[in-house]
Amino acid sequence: MLLLLLAITFAGPYLPFVDRELTTITYILNEEKKPVIPPYPPSEDYILGTDKSGRDILSLIILGAKETILLVACITVLRYVLAIPLSFLAHKKWLGTHLLLKWLNGLLSYIPTIIIIMLLAMLPPFLLSEYRPLFLLLIIALAEMPRAAEMIKLEFDQISFKEYIYGGIAAGASPYRLFRIYYLPLLYSKLLVYMVTDLGKVMFLLGQLGFVGIFISQDFVQSMTGDWQLVNNSISWPMMMMKAFEDIRGPIWIPFFSAFAMTYAILTFNIFAEGLKSFFTRKVRYI
């Protein structure tokens, strides 16, 4: 078991790179069209089949990987950039931030995140804004931010009882200095593990949102009937799931393989997180 864990630890960091190399190599075998009706089932020509406009799903997935992972990473980083200061303020009980955090967490423990995002994402100011992708990114990052902040706050609470923190206070360090030099360095490794684990969760959330039909990069276009519609112009993975409810009764391989790609990514992130975790715990133990 330990051997297996070690193997995962060392293989984990390499798995994401495997992904990236594939991206550049297969860039050449791109989209192709045939006179036969497009959604082809998986065959020898198209290992994973094609989608409705005849694009090879394998290359779609590989090409979409960069965008998808970039999105996921952006959301996670944004979430933690917001969560870390908030959690420190909540730890210090500054201006009732701890109450706010508690209340937000209470709300989120009752209402599923996806419902909140659906409700907020369809609000007109965000919907019509030119910066819609940015707003959506922010909403998704914010939606799970309180949970992350709560987790970090617990860490802060734990650390604050350590001797050297008292030492710092006695030496007259300002709260900001305490935060930057006394608290944060101890948390780097834990934060990294949390963030990598969160990558998987964000991917899962994006997948769910994909089923509902909410994406980051959508354009808002007026259709023939005068109605406004959201049009997709990206190739990220969740996009392939949008028609899943129709596809699942016919060309089921389209949602299947995009979901498979997400599962693979989530698994990779989790393995990576597990590897990091065991790496850091061992490092600490040797000191």
Add this chain to the structure above:
Amino acid sequence: MLQSILKSTGVFMLIIIGFILILFLPREKELTFLSAFQIEADYPFSFELYVERIEDFTGHILTEKGLGEARTGRPVSDEAGIFVARSLKIVLPAFMVSMLLGTLMGAVQFYRRTKFTGKLQNFLSWMFSSIPDFFLFIAIQYLFILMMQHGLPHFKLYGHENWYSFFLPLISLSLFPFLHMSRFTSAALENEMGEEYVRTAYAKGLGHFKALLHMLWNCWSPIMNQAQLVMLYILSSLPIIEKLAGYNGAGKELLFSISSNDEIKALSLMLPFLFIMFLTIILSQTAKLWLVQKERV
């Protein structure tokens, strides 16, 4: 005891109000017909409109003495009842399976932790818990379709009419909470290992199995704390899985009503969900108190 229930009720009320406030943010569009070919859609968004919508809503509640009638003519609450009953058929078994079987599996995994099978189980449960439920669902369906092409007798994979149609969603919904519970129980038991009473139990010559029972009894409190999380997970995945399965339950209807701006209906479907969460919290707290008290005697 009573105090904690009152406190939870207060939080529950606040959360319902919070949800209504979010739900009624103005999101309706106004179409202005400038000419036959030029139609402009406008999404007015102002604080006055928001206040007006909330006043409308409270007025609606007061005049109708309830949620009023749906677009089909039946009372909204009746209609929601049908959908919620259908969803409960999935939610309750999923919850039971993940809580009871999950705890049991965790105990088994802990019991065999040094043996190869236990380690294998540990690895497998870790591995499978990284699989998102929607993928699991699609994968099972794909598998069945492939098998039907190769001679498996036909049966309906979608819909809610057949007696067995709740089964597939149930499996894909309960897998993650089940594994979560099993891993959590195993970890909680591992924590108990360091306690003095365990050593005493072993010293008195109690077998592994009986000692495990003792330890499990002491783990109830953290295990019960997980009930809320398990329920939340089931409820958040329910809409997607129901929609994928074509299972006409409350989750699917909820998604539909939110995307079609039917706030009253969304509220009527969301309230039971919130209430289920509330019940879960209350019940798990009561169970915790009861178990811990009994243990003290």
